[in-house]
Amino acid sequence: WVEAQGYAGLVIGHEDPRTFSAGANLALVLMAAQEGAWDDLELATRRFQQTSMRLSRAPFPVVAAPFGLTLGGGAEFSLHSSAIQAHAELYMGLVETGVGLLPGGGGTKEMLFRFTQELSAYGPEIDLFEGVKRAFQMIMLAQTSTSALEARNMGFLRQGDGISMNRDRLIADAKRRVLFMAPDFVPKPPMKIRALGAEGLGNLRYALWQFQEARQASEHDVLIGNQVAYVLCGGDGPAREVSEQDILDLEREGFLKLLGTKKTQERIAHTLKTGKPLRN
Template identity: 65%
Template sequence: LTGLSKSGRVVEDTGLSRLIDLGDGVLCFEFRSKMNTMGEGLLNGLESAIAKISRGGYAGLVIGNEDPRTFSAGADLSLVSFAVSAGAWDDIALSCQAFQDAMMSIRRAPFPVVVAPAGMALGGGTEITLHADRVQAHAELYMGLVEAGVGLIPGGGGTKELLMRFTSELSNYEEIDYFAAVKRAFKLIAFATTSTSASEARALGFLREADRISYNRDHQLSDAKQRVLDLAPGYLPPIVRTVRALGREGMGNLEYALWAAKEAGQASAHDVRVGRATAYVLCGGDGTPREVSEQDLLDLEREQFLSLLGTKETQERIAYTLKTGKPLRN
């Protein structure tokens, strides 16, 4: 990307991101923020890139960078902490909505989007990967929805996407199998499970069988570009999906697992609260079983994210992590 930018292939540069022409009608959206975190400016750049390609003349988009350690560390917690301190709750809600909208723009784009993560792809870095048509991962990949460590749940569609993915893989809708798929998503999120390689990310379910792994980092972006070109002819965006939500019964089963973890000394009271918020989204609330849309789940995600952010314990976790780089168990 550095060589391409020096040769005049930069299409847009916001300072926080660059849109670079990879050739053959494929553009690359490159993060350039600190730790490649995703704030308002970077998300605006992403929306602009998607709009530009949507107007025609391009085959598709690669999202990637050449950072040696970090694809994306997710949301900028310092901005979140500052907004909380200022009591800017309306702004926080709008930012959460904007992040969800950007992720869904990736999913609904009328052209193929291939994400190329390498190194750390945490929190929002995982969510952006989950919404792509395909992933071209580097073999060294530390990937996971780690929001529980700071007392939050994934707020950018990660909870929704794991539920949709794992339940869609079922060959039947037997109740026991369906709950197992929900519980699989729950455990990944509630325990902030992180892969130590791309192969493990596939085994955990963050990557699909159709996603590919590059073992040479120097070839990863060109591999991702080729995936876009392979997908572009006759491309159609994914269909709008619904999913069966288990409601109160599913909630009860997951709450029992949380209670058992607390009794065994493996979870604090706030861990249980965060886990319950995760379960609430995955079960479509605590009402009767029903069909829910992607937007229904996104609304629940945002509601629970903001509710947790308003708690003293979550704010303490965020402050501690910003100060030490480590999670606080409170």
């Protein structure tokens, strides 16, 4: 549509004063899982991932203009945009583990690639596990920024992303960024990284075992953590080069596996009913 209409690019934003996006419709997801509509859920998750990647690969600039609550899928769409123009008051996070899931719209993949590539710039001798560990901690702890500046320090915003102090100027600032980027815009090329496989997975599984032994994690917390670790390490095998699609496939599989568990469905139902997380 952007190309057909001759526009320079796309701004993802709106004027609602409350929240940019609180994430997916969990009630609909839970109902589909309870009804056993797994083909529909697999297709929906795949389309979600494909949409994120289309934002990332678009032949024109896509600028997200998040503000306030920017959680789950809202964060994932922002992370995959060409750039972000955020309001200074930004509560951004991948919070899916709070309801027993993992980020399934490309968020797990994106944090892995982002943190690993940051380290790769320092040369082949750098320990890539530090990037994997950083992504693992962020996702498992459902870390959320309390400002746009903190979001930048956490890695949700890149150094080149902008911050608007005036909420009323946010959309205009994002539009200006699109127009600035458009003349020489080149989409991001497909990326590959080295997945750590069994070695990295063993380290993360040992850490999860320690948390469980210290009674700081329940059995289901460990199950969730193992799924997140499996995705971030590219599976349980030898270290190898993987594409974004390889990790997206593992991410989608892990999301659906967790959704199929009774305890995750209990967590979702509890959160929908009370607005609070359940530790079961």
